[in-house]
Amino acid sequence: MPHKLIKIKRVEDRGPTRPVMIAIAGDSAAGKTTLTAGLVTALGPERVTAICVDDYHRYDRVERRAQPFTALHPACNYVEIMEQHLQLLATGQPILKPVYDHGSGRLVRPELVEPREFVLVEGLLPLHTKLSRACFDLSIYLEPPEEIRHGWKVARDTEKRGYRPEAVLRELEAREPESAAYIRPQSALADVVVRFAPIAGRDDPPGTPLSAELVLRPSVQHPDLSRVLDNVERHAIHLKLTRDADGRPVDTLHVHGHARRDESSEVKKAIWAQLGMAAGDPPSTLGTFGAGQHSEPLAITQLLLLYHMLDATAEARMSS
Amino acid sequence: MPHKLIKIKRVEDRGPTRPVMIAIAGDSAAGKTTLTAGLVTALGPERVTAICVDDYHRYDRVERRAQPFTALHPACNYVEIMEQHLQLLATGQPILKPVYDHGSGRLVRPELVEPREFVLVEGLLPLHTKLSRACFDLSIYLEPPEEIRHGWKVARDTEKRGYRPEAVLRELEAREPESAAYIRPQSALADVVVRFAPIAGRDDPPGTPLSAELVLRPSVQHPDLSRVLDNVERHAIHLKLTRDADGRPVDTLHVHGHARRDESSEVKKAIWAQLGMAAGDPPSTLGTFGAGQHSEPLAITQLLLLYHMLDATAEARMSS
Numbered sequence: 001m002p003h004k005l006i007k008i009k010r011v012e013d014r015g016p017t018r019p020v021m022i023a024i025a026g027d028s029a030a031g032k033t034t035l036t037a038g039l040v041t042a043l044g045p046e047r048v049t050a051i052c053v054d055d056y057h058r059y060d061r062v063e064r065r066a067q068p069f070t071a072l073h074p075a076c077n078y079v080e081i082m083e084q085h086l087q088l089l090a091t092g093q094p095i096l097k098p099v100y101d102h103g104s105g106r107l108v109r110p111e112l113v114e115p116r117e118f119v120l121v122e123g124l125l126p127l128h129t130k131l132s133r134a135c136f137d138l139s140i141y142l143e144p145p146e147e148i149r150h151g152w153k154v155a156r157d158t159e160k161r162g163y164r165p166e167a168v169l170r171e172l173e174a175r176e177p178e179s180a181a182y183i184r185p186q187s188a189l190a191d192v193v194v195r196f197a198p199i200a201g202r203d204d205p206p207g208t209p210l211s212a213e214l215v216l217r218p219s220v221q222h223p224d225l226s227r228v229l230d231n232v233e234r235h236a237i238h239l240k241l242t243r244d245a246d247g248r249p250v251d252t253l254h255v256h257g258h259a260r261r262d263e264s265s266e267v268k269k270a271i272w273a274q275l276g277m278a279a280g281d282p283p284s285t286l287g288t289f290g291a292g293q294h295s296e297p298l299a300i301t302q303l304l305l306l307y308h309m310l311d312a313t314a315e316a317r318m319s320s
Numbered sequence: 321m322p323h324k325l326i327k328i329k330r331v332e333d334r335g336p337t338r339p340v341m342i343a344i345a346g347d348s349a350a351g352k353t354t355l356t357a358g359l360v361t362a363l364g365p366e367r368v369t370a371i372c373v374d375d376y377h378r379y380d381r382v383e384r385r386a387q388p389f390t391a392l393h394p395a396c397n398y399v400e401i402m403e404q405h406l407q408l409l410a411t412g413q414p415i416l417k418p419v420y421d422h423g424s425g426r427l428v429r430p431e432l433v434e435p436r437e438f439v440l441v442e443g444l445l446p447l448h449t450k451l452s453r454a455c456f457d458l459s460i461y462l463e464p465p466e467e468i469r470h471g472w473k474v475a476r477d478t479e480k481r482g483y484r485p486e487a488v489l490r491e492l493e494a495r496e497p498e499s500a501a502y503i504r505p506q507s508a509l510a511d512v513v514v515r516f517a518p519i520a521g522r523d524d525p526p527g528t529p530l531s532a533e534l535v536l537r538p539s540v541q542h543p544d545l546s547r548v549l550d551n552v553e554r555h556a557i558h559l560k561l562t563r564d565a566d567g568r569p570v571d572t573l574h575v576h577g578h579a580r581r582d583e584s585s586e587v588k589k590a591i592w593a594q595l596g597m598a599a600g601d602p603p604s605t606l607g608t609f610g611a612g613q614h615s616e617p618l619a620i621t622q623l624l625l626l627y628h629m630l631d632a633t634a635e636a637r638m639s640s
Contacts (some may be wrong), residue, residue, distance in 0.1 A: 060429075078432065081416045088404070096401045096418055098430055109380075109427040110418055112398060 018092050019049070019115040020312040021135050022305065023190075024122040026142030027183045028072075028175070029153035031196060032122040034289050035142065038302045039120060042283040043309070049089070049116045053123035055098050056082040061105025070171075072124055072178040079129060086126075086135040089115045102161065118309055127186040137312040138220060140305065141190035145197050148210075188245065191220045194301055199256060209257040212297030214304065216251040217244065223307050225253065228270040236263050237300075253304075255297040264296040271300075271307050275314075282306075338412050339369070339435040340632040341455050342625065343510075344442040346462030347503045348392075348495070349473035351516060352442040354609050355462065358622045359440060362603040363629070369409070369436045373443035375418050376402045381425025390491075392444055392498040399448060406446075406455040409435045422481060438629055447506040457632045458540060460625065461510035465517050468530075508565065511540045511628075514621055519576060529577040532617030534624065536571040537564065543627050545573065548590040556583050557620075573624075575617040584616040591620075591627050595634075602626075 022039075024032045040048045056078045059067060069076055078098070085095040094114045101108050127133050127141070144152070150172055157163040163171075187193055193215040198204065216222045229239040236259035244250045255264065272282045283306075287299025342359075344352045360368045376398045379387060389396055398418070405415040414434045421428050447453050447461070464472070470492055477483040483491075507513055513535040518524065536542045549559040556579035564570045575584065592602045606626075607619025 058432075078416060080414060081432070084408070084413065093404065094400060096398060096416070096430070098416055107429040110416070110430045112378075112401070 017117075018090065019117055019119045020137050020309050021086070021090050021119050021121065022309060023126040023133075023136045023139040024120060024142065025124070025127045025139065025183075025186045025190065026122075027149060027179055028124065029156050030142040030144055030149055031152070032142055035140075035194075035298075035302065035305075036120050036122050038286055038288060038298070039305060039309070041285045041288075042302065042306055043118060047117045048120060049113060049118070050120040050122070051089075051097060051113055053082050053086075053121055053126050055100045056085075057098070057100045057107060060100075060107050070175045070178050072175050072182055074125060074128055074182055077125060079125065079132075082125070083129055083131045083135075086121065086132050089113070089119050089121075090135040117313065124183055125186070127189050128182065133189060138192070138305070138308045139190040140192045140194060141187045143184075143187050143193055143195045144210075145195070148197060191217050192304070193217075196297065202258075204258055209293075209295035209297055211257040212253075212255045212301050214253040214255070214301060215244065216253060216304075218249065218251075220308065222251065223271045223274045223304070225251075225267065225270060228267060236260060237267055253300075255300045257295070257297060259296045261296065264300060267300060268303050271303050275307060275310050337437075338410065339437055339439045340457050340629050341406070341410050341439050341441065342629060343446040343453075343456045343459040344440060344462065345444070345447045345459065345503075345506045345510065346442075347444065347469060347499055349476050350462040350464055350469055351472070352462055355460075355514075355618075355622065355625075356440050356442050358606055358608060358618070359625060359629070361605045361608075362622065362626055363438060367437045368440060369433060369438070370440040370442070371409075371417060371433055373402050373406075373441055373446050375420045376405075377418070377420045377427060380420075380427050390495045390498050392495050392502055394445060394448055394502055397445060399445065399452075402445070403449055403451045403455075406441065406452050409433070409439050409441075410455040437633065444503055445506070447509050448502065453509060458512070458625070458628045459510040460512045460514060461507045463504075463507050463513055463515045464530075465515070468517060511537050512624070513537075516617065522578075524578055529613075529615035529617055531577040532573075532575045532621050534573040534575070534621060535564065536573060536624075538569065538571075540628065541631075542571065543591045543594045543624070545571075545587065545590060548587060556580060557587055573620075575620045577615070577617060579616045581616065584620060587620060588623050591623050595627060595630050 024036055026032050036050055040050055054071070057064075057071060058076055058078050064071060064076065067076060071077075081098075085097060088095050092115055094112060096110045097113045098110050099108050100106075121136070125132075126136075127139055133139065150169075153172060154165050154168045157168045157171075158165055195213040195215075196210040197213070198208075199211050225239050229237065236256040238254050240252045240254070242250055242252045255267075268282045268286075272280070282303055286302045286306075287294050287296055289295060289298060344356055346352050356370055360370055374391070377384075377391060378396055378398050384391060384396065387396060391397075401418075405417060408415050412435055414432060416430045417433045418430050419428050420426075441456070445452075446456075447459055453459065470489075473492060474485050474488045477488045477491075478485055515533040515535075516530040517533070518528075519531050545559050549557065556576040558574050560572045560574070562570055562572045575587075588602045588606075592600070602623055603626075606622045607614050607616055609615060609618060
């Protein structure tokens with residue numbers, strides 16, 4: 001486990017230590033919690049503070065019915081307080097975080113949150129403002145194709161939250177204009193955009209994991225994968241130098257759902273080695289989801305994020 | 321009304337305007353709310369944000385029963401969050417303040433608080449830490465004799481909060497060690513200590529208001545009352561140069577409950593004139609309490625605090 005390998009000494013007598021701040025943004029049911037859970041397991045829960053900024057609702061469920069917008073709208077959230085709390089966490093200070101109870105739809109007693117070594121912030125709008133974005137060392141936007149996300153949302157909200165499928169579909173329709181206006185624009189503002197989807201035109205057997213396409217923007221220094229991936233002809237995992245939607249250069253990493261473990265394992269070791277941890281193997285728990293299922297595209301995605309989290313800690317150590 | 325006389329221009333384009341911060345500390349039922357209410361009326365509610373820091377309870381009523389201390393103990397409160405929120409308000413920023421429901425004894429949904437021109441902070445422990453004290457332009461500690469405070473607490477808790485007198489007396493007894501350890505030491509840290517009490521040895525008719533003794537510490541510049549009060553022999557209102565409990569020099573202002581309105585009126589005008597407001601009269605609402613009762617000692621106390629609040633605003637205006 002990496003938390004056995006890397007021991008970061010906390011410099012208590014210099015005031016609060018600044019944690020590594022990671023944003024995981026995306027629309028409802030885009031896979032934020034699955035991605036986060038794997039990172040928490042890999043790092044060890046005692047090193048990670050994970051919060052959801054959807055708790056910063058201004059109105060409860062009953063009050064929202066009287067409002068001309070859905071929970072996605074920034075006006076429906078205490079965005080200014082969210083910014084303030086992210087700044088406090090980023091500077092190592094505790095917050096008294098509001099709590100929204102998804103079961104009852106009510107705002108309840110707030111809870112004390114103290115930043116550990118890593119703070120994972122997931123939610124609908126963590127990248128909505130410039131001030132909130134400035135709090136993060138790395139930001140990720142999860143962008144599955146809409147039809148896949150809709151399927152995930154119907155499955156989750158009917159199974160875990162007790163809604164009927166028609167109600168979930170109606171809600172998705174009601175939210176669509178605000179998704180387009182406020183949630184999806186965050187995709188252009190993240191350091192990494194992750195898209196889990198099947199590969200068009202392939203006839204993979206049932207149970208094949210979704211493939212991952214990762215847009216690695218040059219806003220941060222990513223691990224250098226070109227040496228591993230450029231020299232060989234690879235079908236299942238490849239890195240492409242491409243152009244972003246706005247024309248700026250980006251790397252795009254493709255990890256196919258049918259990637260063989262030995263091939264993906266080589267990529268994982270290459271990422272891991274660049275952290276100066278060639279001795280150990282990357283955490284074996286990466287890529288786990290649902291009830292014991294495994295996905296190499298998810299594993300590589302999580303490992304890339306883990307790389308950034310550990311790399312940011314190492315940097316903080318060197319500059320302190 | 322003074323808010324018609326003094327118009328403070330808020331400098332919106334320089335970032336948040338810093339409010340004038342006033343602490344009103346004291347034990348349970350020491351008269352904090354009565355004093356605060358009069359100041360809010362005099363200034364106009366639209367200019368004042370009034371909060372109670374007893375909302376920063378760490379435990380609800382049921383959880384407290386399992387704790388080895390009462391609600392007075394700093395460990396029973398989120399003192400660090402209280403400090404943080406006071407700093408935010410002092411720098412003109414909003415907070416999402418926790419809310420303790422005295423009726424149900426439960427911690428409920430937090431509320432957005434935005435600082436207006438004046439922020440009045442009352443509670444049990446606003447002066448408990450150095451960092452919290454640093455947030456205030458003026459701090460007041462209310463210190464009625466314990467037997468009077470006990471009477472006030474029994475009256476209030478039985479009439480307004482539905483307790484039986486025995487329960488209130490038991491609670492007072494349980495709280496006494498923590499009152500002594502954490503609440504009363506704040507008296508030595510305030511700029512002004514106010515003591516409402518009858519004058520020993522006098523046989524005033526029933527209904528005579530309590531007298532006020534105000535310790536005016538040189539930690540802030542008080543209005544110069546020496547010219548008004550030194551030259552004449554006064555029985556009902558007098559200023560004494562004395563020594564504080566620790567030997568440091570202080571002024572002590574005595575306002576007797578039987579002070580005549582004309583005598584007290586002269587003192588009020590002198591204070592008011594020093595604010596450069598000789599033209600108008602001090603607010604006529606000062607000194608009101610309970611169901612339409614009036615107390616000149618309370619009026620002069622409130623006017624002195626009002627002096628400091630308006631004076632701090634004027635200073636802020638000049639230095640901006």
